[in-house]
Amino acid sequence: MTVAEFRVADSTQFSGPLLALWWDGQGNWDRAHEVAQDVPGKDGAWVHAYLHRKEGSLGNAAYWYGQAGRPPESGDLSAEWERMVEELLLRGEL
Template structure:
């Protein structure tokens, strides 16, 4: 499994990331108590003491944090302005969570290959064993389309919902970490 430690992302992110990151598969309920902290995020201040080297990846991190707190529209406003595979990845997650599964697949097709896919495939296989969910996702390479389908089934029929939530958490954590590491290099 992967090991996500909020404190490794600096004090501002640590505070924002030290919540239950196992989010619902649907749009969830925006955390109104977090609005002020989320609204105050910026690439300059939120990454301190690290310096931002890649503003686009910094914006991707912010999109992810908005999504973590179930502010899908705010996440969407940022991710749709990020070109390339990473922006499409966050965009696809957001549309999957809002229940627009065909639009999510459109954005995942735009991702093509992403470096997060390899570790995500390994974690998903481990989680499949843990949740007795063998066969829900194809083994081997990460298949974003199959995961959209699994989430759709979980939302509509409550089939393997806990497994899908755990994979979604790993997906979020791995993608956030990737974006953060790229942002500060």
């Protein structure tokens, strides 16, 4: 699945971190955050970090990037979102 296909796919195809990113891609930050809070592990922390960075809570985002084992991001949010979706899709994290 490509990022373009992901954007228009039905949410029922996804779970965990990809479901959170799908909701964010639909413009529903609150639902994305609800989902991300329930995703264990580094991928959940990564999505959680991205969402807090998008929210503007950089200190909170830095904490979650640390939990994900990743350096804090500072670039374009949409580019980060696409990289995350691509990586998770390549790993088969549906």
